[in-house]
Amino acid sequence: MSAGAPRGAGGEAGEAGQGGGRGGLRASLAGLTTRGRSFLAAGVAAAACAYVLGQDQLLRVGLLLAVLPLICVYALHRTRHRVSGSRRLTPMRVSAGAEARVQLRMDNTSRMPTGLLMLQDRVPYVLGPRPRFVLDRVEPGGRREVSYRVRSDLRGRYPLGPLQLRLSDPFGLVELTRSFSTYDTLTVIPRTEPLPPVRLAGEASGYGDGSRRSLALAGDDDVIPRGYRRGDDLRRVHWRSTARYGELMVRREEQPQRSRATVLLDTRQLAFEGAGPDSAFEWAVSGAASALVHLLEQGFSVRLLTDTGDSVPGEGGGGFSSGGQESAEAAGLMMDTLAVVGHSDGAGLSRAYDAVRGGGGAFGGAGSDGLLIGFFGDLDDVQTELTAKMRQRAGGAVAFLLDSATWAGRPAQGHALPPLEERLSRLRDAGWTALAAPPGVAFAELWRQAGNAPTGTGTSGGWG
Incomplete structure (x- = not known):
């Protein structure tokens, strides 16, 4: 992103936590955490044992353990959380060994509050560890901002992103990851040293002003005047030419050639x-x-x-x-x-x-x-x-x-x-x-x- 107003890192990340059709539901099921899978396995095992042993109470416990992760999957799948993200990189070009600041912003553009969010940005290993942030519940229309710093002793161009957002249910049974599509580029330029002002052998004037000095020493004979135009600075009036031509004449703008x-x-x-x-x-x-x-x-x-x-x-x-x-x-x-x-x-x-x-x-x-x-x-x-x-x-x-x-x-x-x-x-x-x-x-x-x-x-x- 540019260092100016933040832009969406990939725009809106779609409807975070929502998938479309069977494919989206299968993706939500794949988001079951270890805890969620354990609950589901324990519930199925308890229901099977209750059926064999004829224990109604155990069957209710097994159904509760098995259904709870599925309810969380469906709820997270159907919940329409629209979350947009942006990244601001300041500056976009740094010297080797210097730091750049990355600011991340998440906006909840839906009408429902979000749950617990984990924000993660991908960065090359030479820039440091991958930054991760945990964001509390974001109210409708609210925003959260976090920042981190990156630095590299090696020059080069390094991509930052894409930004990843992980949503979870209150019980921690399901986690869904949504990725934004775009990234920024940090350019690390070589280190530079301030150099003393010296005149190198062979320079005409030492610092690029030889042509300007030649023009300054040329004298009035080399001046090519032109007629006065409204708005011209009166300090540029060339009086000798004015007397010769009988009208107000001014010096032309000098365009010295640079060394x-x-x-x-x-x-x-x-x-x-x-x-x-x-x-x-x-x-x-x-x-x-x-x-x-x-x-x-x-x-x-x-x-x-x-x-x-x-x-x-x-x-x-x-x-x-x-x-x-x-x-x-x-x-x-x-x-x-x-x-x-x-x-x-x-x-x-x-x-x-x-x-x-x-x-x-x-x-x-x-x-x-x-x-x-x-x-x-x-x-x-x-x-x-x-x-x-x-x-x-x-x-x-x-x-x-x-x-x-x-x-x-x-x-x-x-x-x-x-x-x-x-x-x-x-x-x-x-x-x-x-x-x-x-x-x-x-x-x-x-x-x-x-x-x-x-x-x-x-x-x-x-x-x-």
Whole structure:
């Protein structure tokens, strides 16, 4: 459900406790509890013994024990309890480790009071135990509200629901379960870190305002005025043009172009080892999310790119986010993508290289000041060379390298991959600001080091 006004989790659950025809009656009989079945069995046994022994009193007791569960089945079957349920999830998108609140509401829309109700919501095990609530008698037109909290340390998308309602008779002989039909989805996005405001090597102006600054320094000769229209701000009047044309002229609205940045995430399965919240891949995903949020806050037009060549947002507008409301929607789309991103089966970064190299859609053409930030796992000689070539299409490029051997706590296998320092050196020689990301390091600290490192001479921060 949305976080706004609660909507029915599946609408009305039909006539809770009522079935139609023989099928509904059979379903009600199947709802006999252990107590109800025991009563029925004891009643039948007592009636049989009374018939054999000729004991009328025992026969009456047996009939009472046998008929009572059947009366409860029929009564619960015929009772028209119309109960509607709703769920409110607040918020619908949370960071890993944060909590979300789920509020459930039950409304008795019938003219009869309900009996004892047990409410149960289905949730994945990673969100915690399945919540169960016992609701007392609900008067006609009344409502009951309960709530519970869910949290997960693992990013992903988790369904909540469907909601289940269990009705029982006052004696506890029969229980009927009714399920609502719809469910909500909780999106758990990666953890993000606040990053310090630094100027990365190769940026034209540091924070996406280079185009705006160029326009501001252009001077009056570059202004293209237009005629005054009713409602225009008088502060925009261009007096020199007004004197030249003999009528009131105003400056046009400036639409500065935003600086662009691409965040490249390596998702190849062979490039990472391990799983779980503390794995190298999860660190890379969290770092990419932090960089995306930071760059959007600083006014960049940003896109998320993976080794498969897929770009988020889509290809419309060159694959980059736009300003205003569209930028907020693009940010949500990128975070939702990172919430569910997994390992790819690819063996190389050729598709990502093609996406970075492709025309003006990547960085606006050769010589552009676009920023490229990459998060890479293990790189062999071929992939290191391919990554080095990506620098040619970017005004600035920062690479964070994660070594599987270091993260797994085992000796490096030099025969399989070049040493980490060699990979870093080759990227720096190509113009990258390359840094190693060891286990336990805070991404904010690496980001600060990337801002202090000269172009193409990034350091490993003192870590192997």
